[in-house]
Amino acid sequence: MSATPLPNLFGRHHERAVLDEVLAGLRRGESAVRVIRGEAGIGKSALLDYVAARASGVTVTRAQGIEADMELAWASLHQLCAPFLGAIEALPEPQRDALQVAFGMAAGDPPDRFLVGLAVLTLLTRASETRPVLAVVDDAHWLDRVSLQTLEFVARRLLAEAVALVFTVRDHEGEGVLVGLPELRIGGLDKPAAGELLEASVEGRMEPRVRDRLVAETRGNPLALVELSRGRTAAELAYGLDAADPESVSTRVEEDYARRLTSLPEHTRTLLLVAAAEPVGDARLLLRAADLLGITADAAPAKAAGLIEFGESVRFRHPLARSAVYREADAEQRRRVHRALAEATDPLVEPDRRAWHAAQASDGPDEVVAAALEEAADRARQRGGMSAEAVLLERAAALTPDPWQRGRRALAAAEAHLSAAAPEHATELAALADLCPLSPLDRARLARLRGRMLFSRSRGDDAAPLLLDAAARFAAEGSSLARETYLEAISATVFAGRVHGPHGARAVAIAARTSGSPPSGSQASDLLLDGVSTLLAEGHHLGVPALVRAFEPFAHEALESRDASMRWLLSVPVALESFIHHRWDLPAWDALSSRAVRLARDIGALSVLPSALIYHGGVQIHYGDFAAATRMIEEADAIALATGQAPHRYATLVLAAWRGDEEAADRAFEEARIRAAEHGEVSLLGVKGYVQGVLYNGLARYEEALAAARTGIEHDGYNFTGLSLVEHVEAAFHCGELAQARESLDRLIELTRAADTGWARGIRARSQALLTDDIDEADRLYRAAIDELSLDRVTVEVARTHLIYGEWLRRIRRRADARHQLRVAHRMFDSMRSIAFTERARRELLATGERVSTRDAEPVARLTPQEAQIATLAAGGMTNPRIGAELFLSPHTVEWHLRKVYTKLDITSRRDLPAALATSGVGTGTTTSA
Known part of the structure; x- marks a missing residue:
């Protein structure tokens, strides 16, 4: 490879320095990512060629995005990884299996794209152990969607590998692509470099005023300077270019490419059209298609015109040349070429590409072609290519003559688009399906799809009615999907923060119990729905025992496939909310959340792993292990960022409150408020009331705690009411609002009576002790609370009970006993790094006459x-x-x-x-x- 800049790279001193530093770091074993952004023809590809040519001692691999309606799942990723696939067997088994299925090398469950991403990261890292690896991706905005998403994940996880990724992205088309990664934005060449390039491209001496005018008209765009001057003499250029539309250099260049077509022989123009219609650039396929069209495969005139390069693969000089060729052809010419490409494509080796070309050749509905596209969509789904599945099904629906079949395929396409995170396309296809005759079962699927689409956009009240309607339709048809959909509807109401009302959680529960829906096929999920719906419809005295019966089957359900594992993972949030807030069962919370984390890791389900980590982090908070909770929250946030998900804020709020970090809590509260307003996630208001109650009780600002906890109680939500009652009892007691305290205590007793766990009994006993006048009874209740809470390892509440007990003992002048309890509380909270409660315990100890040392400053080099x-x-x-x-x-x-x-x-x-x-x-x- 060359060790000097490419001879046709004029100017670009800053850009070359940036890319040279990428290579220098790569040779030092450092990773790097750069996204080169700019308009069409601005020189992005030339910079890729530069960095590749300078990469001596580095393994270079490339991928090229191609503008085409066809989407071949994982095609671009396969192109990039091809040099390293000989080492695929050395990957860890889950990664190897996922990559082999994605690339069509083996059969299996559709892989999670993030597990494929981890496999690619491992593959590139292992290759870099021999030589650093530079992966360059041109026109990343035109990669197939799943390849682009996977490479973005890899780019966000690079840190200490000798691997560099350099992408190019075109302005406008690439808006929203690879956002947040390190960028190198390029504009037109400066005046001296642009003039030098122009003079090197033209025969004859240019007058400086003409040169400067052309540079200004093209805004220093290198492709425009080269292509618009191609074949023109300096004298011809003196008459100037058409600058009527100075804002569209790419349009003018494309028009120039189109003008060059007119001078070519007809068979050459047809050959170019075949190449433009086949995005992969397979020269042998092009020759077979040319033979079927009866034309001579003579590309020499096109090469001479600077339009195409013809070798083992076919490559247009620039994407604008390809689009010019394709757009200049009329519809019948395109269909004729696609028909030849379909016939030339091997139906056994490339059935999906053959089906696509056949579809493009169709001039009207064609059931045979539509059926072939549906089969291709199914193969794409099996490889985990949901975007490709959606595109293929969408085209199949458009070509389907029978309205019943068209509606079914449009509905399937809409479902695939939603799974591929393309809700706008899903909405369009759902509207098309709605206009077609559908079976009652498909009408139910459509209602559920619309509910899911609403839920993905907003966590408000709109999704639950549609999901409830869908569940009722499934039940009426005797479908096993009914019970699963009732659970989804309850989940929607949990996030919407509504228990009562015509579409609240209780209404869904009553409907589920009276629907007569058949079993779902999962006994564990059915028992969970029975437990949750009984709780909501009949109350805690019947609902909690039903939840207890559901726990063992649900926690230990055998999951034989990835689909079964995903269904279980999607049911876990409802189960956890129930066992946390109604069963008061910390061991169950631990068991379910830890299994969810383990399962999500095992199958590479990064779409649900952040949520599982957040729930498991909540367990660690209650165990008093704030450091472990922080690690899980940090990992959840990092994965959410890498996978394009919104961060989960519940555990962050709770942790900030228990730490007593008011500044961090305020930031988290503001984020929660904005999210609640933007997404309708009213349940965040319930958690806000609870966590502010904890925060202000810890800070001994009891009036603020009282007001905050009251909002948590008054919020009509499925969760956090009981925990808010605990905060309200304590705050009301300290504020002297004993009537309010007793009212909340009565509700707390009612909510915890059926639970009968150490957590429930302990929290109830402590709250009763606060409001008990009998000294002996209060003393017994405090000791019982410590024993019960210790039984379930609710460490933060154990420490808090020692604190409240010590405060009470000081008030009744049992100072020696008070010191003992307060010392325990101070030590426990201090070890947790719970700032506010530690300080509250310290102040109480000082009031007993005991001197308390403060914690030394944190070591400078703390671990992240x-x-x-x-x-x-x-x-x-x-x-x-x-x-x-x-x-x-x-x-x-x-x-x-x-x-x-x-x-x-x-x-x-x-x-x-x-x-x-x-x-x-x-x-x-x-x-x-x-």
């Missing part, structure tokens, strides 16, 4: 949450590859973090980790259970 998590897993005996698979990182990134851990902890190897972590206070905790 991710470093602590990696260190914990390494201390537990996990290898770097296993840790990487757990956390969706490469082994190189794991080792990079570990080296930083060793420096911060002043150790030299992982053998020293367990003792160092214990000394530093990080500990190994319970995170490995996840």
Whole structure:
């Protein structure tokens, strides 16, 4: 490879320096990502050629996006990974299987695109152990969607690998593509460089005024300068270019390409049209199609005109040349060419491409072609190519003559578009399906689809009625989907924050109980629905025992396929909300959330892993392990960012409140308020009331705690009412609002009586003790509360009960006993880093006459949450590859973090980790259970 800049790269000194630094870092073992953005023809591809040519000692792999209506799932990713597929067998089994299914090398369950992304990350990382790897992707905005999403995931997970990704993205077409990654934005060449390029492209000496005018008219666009001057003499250019539309350089260049077509022989123009209609650039296929069309495959005139390069593959000089060729042809010419390409394509080797070309050749409805497209869509789905499935089904629906079949295919296309995160297309296809005759079962599917679309856009009240209607339709048809849809409707009402009302959770529960719907096929899910609907419809005295009966089957359900695992994972939030807020069952919360994390990791379901991590982080908060909770929240946020999801804020709010970090809590509260307003997620208002109650009770600002907790109680939500009652009882007691306190205590007793868990009994006993006048009875209740809460390891509430008990003992002048309880509370909260409650306990100890030392300043080199998590897993005996698979990182990134851990902890190897972590206070905790 050349060690100097390409001879036709004029100017671009800053851009070359940026790319040279990417290569220099790559050779030092550092990763890099750059997204080169600019208008058409501005020189993005030339910069890719430059960085590839300069990459001596580096393995270079390329992929090229092609503008085409056809979407071949994973095609671009396969192109990029092709040089490394010989090492695919060495990948960890789940990653290997996912990649082989995606690339059509094996059969299996449709892979999660993020697991495929991890496989690609591992594949590139392993290749970089021999030589650094540079992957260049031109016109990334035209990659097939699943390849683009996967490469974006890989780009966001690169950190310490000798791998660099350099993309080009065109303005306008690429708006919204690869947003947030490091960019290199380029504009037109400066005046000297543009003039130099123009003079090098034209025969004869140019008059400076003419040169400067052309540079100004093209705004220094290199492609415009070269192509608009091609074949013209300096004298001809002196008459100037048509600058009537100075804002559309690309249009003018495309028009120039189109003008060149007129001078070509007819057979050459037809050959170019075949090449433009076939996005893969397969030269052999082009020759077969040319033979079927009866034309000579003579590309020499097109090459001479600067339109195409013809070798093992066919490549247009620029994407604008391809689009000019295709747009200049009339509809009949295009159909004729696509028909030849369909006939030339092997139906056994490339059935999907053959079906697509046949579809483009159709001039009207054709059931044979539509059926072939539907089969191609099914193959795309099996490979996990939901975007390709959606596009193929959409085209199949358009070509279907029978209105019943057209409606069915349009509905399937809409469902696929929603799964591929394209809700706008889903809405259009749903509208088309609605205009067609549909079976009652398909009408139910359409209603559920519309409910899901609304739920994906907004967590408000609109989705639940549609899901409820869909469930009723399924039930009327005796479909096993009815019960699953009732659970979805209840989930929608939970987020909408409504229990009562015509479309609240209780209305859905009553409908589910009276629907007579058949079993769903999953006994565990059916028992869960029975438990939740009984709770909502009949109350806690019947509902909680029904939930208890559902726990064991649901927690240990055998999941034989990826689809079954995903259905279970999607049901977990409703189960967790029920066991947390109505059963008061911390061990169940731990068991379900830890299984959800483990299952999501095992099948690579990164779409649901952040939610599972957040729920499991909530367990750690109640265990008093705030460090472990922080690690899980940080990982959830990182994965959400890498996968394009909105961050989950519930655990962040709760953790900030228990830490007593008012500034962090206020930021989280404001984010929650905005999200509630934007997405209608009213349930956030319920959690806000609870967490502000915790925060202000910890800060001893009881009037503010009283007002906040009251909003949590008054909010008509499925969750957080009971926890808000606990905060309200304490705040009302300290404010002297005893009538309010007793009213909330009565409701709390009612909510916890059926639960009969250590958490429920302990929290009830402590709240009763606050309002008990009998000293002996209060003392007994406080001790009982500590015992009960300790039984379920609700550590934050154990510490808080010691604090409240100590405060009470001080008030009745039992100072020695008070000191003991307050010391325990202070020690526990201090070890958790719970700032507000630690300070509250310290003040109480001072009031008893005891001197209390304050915590030393935190060490300068504290581990970050991710470093602590990696260190914990390494201390537990996990290898770097296993840790990487757990956390969706490469082994190189794991080792990079570990080296930083060793420096911060002043150790030299992982053998020293367990003792160092214990000394530093990080500990190994319970995170490995996840």
